[in-house]
Amino acid sequence: MRRVVARYDDEGDAADAEADLRQAGLDPERPDIENPFFDPSARPPEARGLLWGGLVGGVVGAAILLAMAVDVLWVPRLSPIMSAGRLALVTFGFGLGAAVGGFVGGIWGTLGELSDPEGPRVAVRVSDAEVGDVKERLRTHDAVVVDDGATSYETR
Known part of the structure; x- marks a missing residue:
């Protein structure tokens, strides 16, 4: 039924x-x-945060790995990942950031007030x-x- x-x-x-x-x-x-x-x-209330969280997270993740690729930012123990090219790093950073940002944004969306x-x-x-x-x-x-x-x- x-x-x-x-x-x-x-x-x-x-x-x-x-x-x-x-x-x-x-x-x-x-x-x-x-x-x-x-x-x-x-x-769905979590949809409110999924889109924006994913986009913002993707841009931040791509920016961080691009900064690491051009030696503006250094994070220890990530040297194996740095052997990839810049395009691969930016793509990986965007994907990783979108996943984390979407997860956090989805949780944030469920915590907000729902309209009647x-x-x-x-x-x-x-x-x-x-x-x-x-x-x-x-x-x-x-x-x-x-x-x-x-x-x-x-x-x-």
């Missing part, structure tokens, strides 16, 4: 979507989002086979975001 959640800008669109789902024999609900981390229609959920939501539990049809029904009523998540798995 899957839980499909749609977010709307207009209360009337959400009511129309609920009525459409009821006509199709489904049981929609208006979910209360107690924790924005578990709202499938919201942007915007707009009314409509949720419905359906089987895996019905997900596509239900998503299309919700989108026809001008849903801003439609997403789904697995609630249980059937074993046969």
Whole structure:
């Protein structure tokens, strides 16, 4: 089973979507989002810091290894890495910095204040086979975001 959640800008669109789902024999609900981390229609909070952390970390990492390559900065015990060419060092520095910066930025993003959920939501539990049809029904009523998540798995 899957839980499909749609977010709307207009209360009337959400009511129309609920009525459409009821006509199709489904049981929609208006979910209360107690924790924005578990709202499938919201942007993941850690995404806020991943992009900027990765970019800043990549630039800083590339700058540090470039400075080491042109002998502006010296860090002991990194001599084996310095045998690479400047382009390889800058690429390695960017990749390493992006990984570290993205990790730190992702953690920083989860620590920030989350905005309150915007707009009314409509949720419905359906089987895996019905997900596509239900998503299309919700989108026809001008849903801003439609997403789904697995609630249980059937074993046969």
